[in-house]
Amino acid sequence: MTDRRDELAANLAKVEERITAACVAAGRKREEVTLIVVTKTYPASDVRILSGLGVRHVAENRDQDAAPKAAECADLPLSWHFVGQLQTNKVRSVVGYADVVQSVDRARLVTALSREAERAGREVGCLIQVALDAASGDRGERGGVAPDGIEELADLVAGSAGLRLAGLMTVAPLAGEYAGRQRAAFERLMDLSTYLRRSHPAANMVSAGMSADLEEAVAAGATHVRVGTAVLGVRPRLG
Numbered sequence: 001m002t003d004r005r006d007e008l009a010a011n012l013a014k015v016e017e018r019i020t021a022a023c024v025a026a027g028r029k030r031e032e033v034t035l036i037v038v039t040k041t042y043p044a045s046d047v048r049i050l051s052g053l054g055v056r057h058v059a060e061n062r063d064q065d066a067a068p069k070a071a072e073c074a075d076l077p078l079s080w081h082f083v084g085q086l087q088t089n090k091v092r093s094v095v096g097y098a099d100v101v102q103s104v105d106r107a108r109l110v111t112a113l114s115r116e117a118e119r120a121g122r123e124v125g126c127l128i129q130v131a132l133d134a135a136s137g138d139r140g141e142r143g144g145v146a147p148d149g150i151e152e153l154a155d156l157v158a159g160s161a162g163l164r165l166a167g168l169m170t171v172a173p174l175a176g177e178y179a180g181r182q183r184a185a186f187e188r189l190m191d192l193s194t195y196l197r198r199s200h201p202a203a204n205m206v207s208a209g210m211s212a213d214l215e216e217a218v219a220a221g222a223t224h225v226r227v228g229t230a231v232l233g234v235r236p237r238l239g
C-alpha cells in the first residue's frame with residue numbers, strides 16, 4: 001500500500017507539473033484549472049490514497065463500479081463527477097453520490113435527473129456533453145449532443161428543479177474534422193461556452209482534456225481537466 005501511495009504521489013506530482021507548465025505557457029493562473037482524477041477501473045483504496053494526497057475531485061464512468069466505490073469513500077471530502085454515458089435506469093443510483101454529471105446529452109436524461117435529484121433533496125451540477133463530430137441534430141457515438149443542440153438542452157436543465165446548469169464538457173473527437181486536432185476542438189468548445197454564457201452566465205465550467213491532451217485543453221481555456229491514466233496507470237481494460 002505504501003508503494004502504491006508513492007507511485008500515485010509521483011504520478012500526481014508529474015501531472016501537477018504539466019498543468020502548472022501549461023498554465024504558465026497560456027498566461028493563466030494555476031487556480032483557474034481544477035484537476036479531476038478519473039478513477040474508473042481502480043479500487044476504492046486508490047481513491048482513499050488520492051484523497052490523502054490532496055485530490056478533491058474524482059470521476060467515474062460506470063455506475064456499477066462507481067456506486068460501491070463512492071459508498072466506501074463516503075467519509076472523504078471528495079466531489080464525485082459522473083462522466084460516462086448514462087442510462088435513465090441508472091439515474092437514481094448516480095444521483096445518490098454524484099455532485100456533477102458531465103455527460104448530459106438528451107432531454108429524457110434531464111427529466112430523469114431532475115426527478116431523482118428532487119426526490120433525494122440534492123442539487124446536481126450538470127454539464128452538457130458536446131459531440132463536436134456529431135451531425136446537426138444528432139448525438140455522438142460516445143455520447144454528447146451536436147453543437148446545435150446545446151441551447152435547448154441548457155435551457156431545459158436551467159429550468160429543471162434539482163439541477164444546476166454548470167457548463168460544457170467534451171472528449172476530443174477521434175473522427176471527423178477535429179480528429180487529431182485537439183487544440184482546435186477545445187477552442188471550438190470554448191467558443192460554444194462563450195455563447196452559452198450569454199444566456200447562462202453562471203454556467204462557466206469547461207471540462208476538456210485528458211492524460212494525452214491536457215496541455216491543449218489548458219491552452220484553449222478549460223477550467224477542468226479529467227486525468228486518469230497519467231495518475232493511476234494504464235487501465236487493465238477499456239473503460
Ligand SMILES: *Cc1c(COP(=O)(O)O)cnc(C)c1O
Pocket residue numbers: 038040061083084171209210211212226227228229230239
Ligand atoms: C477515461 C476518461 C477520461 C480519462 O482518460 P485518460 O486518458 O485515462 O486520462 C477522461 N474523460 C472521460 C469522459 C473518460 O471516460
